[in-house]
Amino acid sequence: MSDLYLNAAVGGALTGLVYGLMALGLSVIFGVVRVVNFAHGEMMTGAMYGAILLAQAFKLDPLVAMAPIAIGMFLLGYGLQRGLVNSFVQRPEHTQFMLMVAVAIILTNSQLIAFGPNARNVQVDYALDSYQFGALIIDKVRIFAAIAALAVSGALFAFFRFTLTGRAIRACADNYLGAQVVGLNVKHLYGLTFGIGAACLGAAGCLLLLLLDVTPLQGPSYTLLAFIIVIVGGMGSLTGALLSGLLVGVSEALAGVAFDPSAKSMFTFALLILVLLFRPQGLLGRRP
Template structure:
């Protein structure tokens, strides 16, 4: 019995690490531009299709498709922000909301046209391999995805902290006018932030492509999960996204065996409402944005 719960907990934590990467992307975009990316789940699904396409058409392994997803989504995010997003930087919230919703619809529609509504899954021998630790069996693909996601998040933290561009991003998130005054190209920095945010979502998508049946309509769930995580962890807090991702992964995993698999999100939303009411800045959030 204990093994069952331990197995479920570990599975939850592993998927939680990938969720954390998705949420980190959302958080970075919000942290720098104060914009909620309602198309985030669509980018994740885009990454999943890149993973699927790379495997189905070219037979590429996950490691290559992850790099591909990162590059494609970074480029997409950078161009989107440069061409359109920056014009909306000072618009009211509802206008930004409609912009991102329309982007989400365009992506979902495009993917549905390109791949059809049928689920696509990657079937390879690797997807059945497991690691055995004592009496625990850990799914290899899942573990690799979790470790890669954690690695990307760690790399991103280090980059934000130590590289010049990373510092510029942080400066822009704290004070745009001050940033401009000391010569930061805000347009460029915003585009970089969006690019990295999209790349995080794309990488996460490519990582979980072997675990899910990919359909264009998965996107809303991913967007909502990312929202829950960033609120629980704290909007604009990167460690918060990590913590939130792990918590939500764990909660969903345990709720699925304790109650009902389809009711797992109910608990997440309950947690979200409680957090919003009693600690709206999130577990690790510091200041109140907006």
Template structure:
């Protein structure tokens, strides 16, 4: 296999992986703190993509400039989903939480199908087909932006959780809920904030994704399983893990596509998923077993 084939596949894998990582960051935050496996994550990404799409086609707002609108809106949406729906339905049982988020995802996916049909929609942006020439490969500009932004958002989340008072409260709740409550932390509020932040990262992902991607009501499915794999591989609750896991999976998919062909390429991701679940459920960077 020659370098002319390998290097573009590598670059392609890394930029795809950055997007996987971006989607997985919110999922890993929600899991790390609330211990919720959020099945609605992919569907919320789909809703965010439609939001950015309609901001662009309806109001002519560039997807990158939509960030300051979409991110706060999704933060609020996430906060109220947790406080208004999930909190009241879970009755403290893990299985129920899983089912509630599954129910939310069924509702969102199918309402989208009902209102917007299954047409594949894309937007036109002036820089959509611009590329950066790095000598051995060409990188599309939107993908380079998404790659940089994924690293930036991971750093931002790491700073928020690791270096601020809010982060300290979140870590306290994640580690010892009752103790945190006794120290006067409003645990339910922190849960809402985390779900909100996790959902807000999806809005950011949508803004960064749409210039080089498409939206359909089913688009969430393409991401949600890969995001679960990323989170499990990296270690549930670990930002570094989500970032590294996403990049690894991007490379695996790209290599799988190169060796096995398009349709079988993705199988590598699921085999990694099963193997990690079976043999190392704490992942690469995870803490103690759940």
């Protein structure tokens, strides 16, 4: 019995790292551009369909498809920010929100029209392989997905920490006016940020495709999941997002074993409510 829980928890933690990567994208966009990307899950669903198309057309493994999908999502994100979102940066919060809701509705239903309502997935030939460590049996795909998620997250951390562009973006986030005063091209940097967030999302989508099916109407629930992970982890904290993604993954998996898989989101919401009550700044966030 305890083996069952252990296996579920480890599997959940590995899935959670991919959730964390997805939430990182949201955290980056909100932390810098200060626009809530309410189309987050819908954009990721789009990336997942992109990966499916690549798998069908070129037999590309989703792990390989990560690169072209991330680049494509980067370009789309950059375009979306420059073309549409940027004029909303200084507008009231609810207007930005409605804008992204509109984008989300259009994306979800375009996907429904294009791909039909049925669930789709990609079969890789190592889908059923697993590693065994004593009582612990871990799916190969989960390990691969988790390692890839960590690698992409690591690259993101390094980008923000060590590159000049990364520092410039952080400067915009810290002080919008100051960044303009010292001559940073804020519009371009915002576009880059949105693009980077979307690229994370594209990578996360490809990795999730190894683990789960994709349906066109799943977008809103992933948007919500990403938000919950970011709030639980602490707004603006990248490590927080990763950690809380892990936590949500574990709680989902344990809830699935202990109760009913369809009730797993209740535990995630309960986690959110608890965090909002007792630690509103999030696990690793700083008090505003």
